[in-house]
Amino acid sequence: MEKNYLPIAINIAGEKILIIGGGQSAWSKIQILKRFDAYVEVIALEVCDEIKNSDVPYTVKAYEKVDLKGFLMFYSCTNNPELDAQIARDGRNAGVLVNIHDQPALCQFVSPAIYQDGDIRVAVSSNAKDVYASIRIRNEIKNFLETKTLKE
Numbered sequence: 001m002e003k004n005y006l007p008i009a010i011n012i013a014g015e016k017i018l019i020i021g022g023g024q025s026a027w028s029k030i031q032i033l034k035r036f037d038a039y040v041e042v043i044a045l046e047v048c049d050e051i052k053n054s055d056v057p058y059t060v061k062a063y064e065k066v067d068l069k070g071f072l073m074f075y076s077c078t079n080n081p082e083l084d085a086q087i088a089r090d091g092r093n094a095g096v097l098v099n100i101h102d103q104p105a106l107c108q109f110v111s112p113a114i115y116q117d118g119d120i121r122v123a124v125s126s127n128a129k130d131v132y133a134s135i136r137i138r139n140e141i142k143n144f145l146e147t148k149t150l151k152e
């Protein structure tokens with residue numbers, strides 16, 4: 001069935017979120033999740049310096065299905081399509097929400113482009129069809145809201 005993403009706002013403060021992979025894609029995700037106070041853990045064969053120098057706990061190991069246990073959701077950033085497909089299947093079987101970096105066909109949820117001003121959040125999604133449109137429209141909304149605030 002064709003994907004049809006419901007945009008929701010989910011509380012992740014203190015929630016356990018797993019990142020599989022420790023490269024720059026993983027680091028980008030971690031920074032966003034930490035802004036929203038998630039409890040993030042990483043497992044990866046190799047971890048980049050940014051993660052090593054952060055306060056995010058990481059384990060250097062090969063992914064195993066059992067690693068998913070106890071997490072609300074996870075992001076796979078392994079850059080390995082075969083492994084990602086296996087991880088996506090494991091996530092569904094384990095009932096843990098799956099995001100596979102830059103592979104919307106394998107995702108149960110995707111991330112919108114966000115504008116945040118305190119408690120106000122605007123999220124723009126293209127149903128994972130055109131991320132560049134999402135970013136452009138988010139920027140237009142941001143400019144509109146910031147100009148409006150300046151005039152008030």
Ligand SMILES: C[C@@]1(CC(=O)O)C2=NC(=C\c3[nH]c(c(CCC(=O)O)c3CC(=O)O)Cc3[nH]c(c(CC(=O)O)c3CCC(=O)O)/C=C3\N/C(=C\2)[C@@H](CCC(=O)O)[C@]3(C)CC(=O)O)/[C@H]1CCC(=O)O
Nearest residue numbers: 102104110111112113114125126127128129130131134135
């Ligand atoms: C909004 C944002 C949120 C976030 O990541 O948290 C986000 N991508 C961001 C940045 C970004 N993404 C890409 C670049 C270019 C540079 C690069 O190549 O790295 C940059 C720019 C950058 O990195 O600065 C390329 C890209 N992204 C995806 C694909 C695959 C595909 O489209 O098939 C390709 C290759 C496309 C191609 O063919 O060129 C896929 C996805 N990107 C999504 C979200 C989800 C769909 C959202 C929706 O519904 O519209 C989804 C499905 C991922 C998911 O959520 O699983 C974040 C905004 C940062 C901000 O706020 O400014």
Ligand SMILES: NC(=O)c1ccc[n+]([C@@H]2O[C@H](COP(=O)([O-])OP(=O)(O)OC[C@H]3O[C@@H](n4cnc5c(N)ncnc54)[C@H](O)[C@@H]3O)[C@@H](O)[C@H]2O)c1
Nearest residue numbers: 021022023024025026028044045046061062063077078079
């Ligand atoms: N935001 C982004 O997405 C972004 C930003 C800047 C640059 N890049 C570039 O895109 C390219 C890809 O980056 P990336 O981070 O997606 O991939 P990467 O290849 O850098 O990292 C993949 C990670 O997955 C881990 N991994 C692989 N197999 C594993 C297994 N079986 N078990 C556990 N861990 C495993 C590796 O150890 C590594 O940490 C790089 O050149 C990067 O510099 C991406």
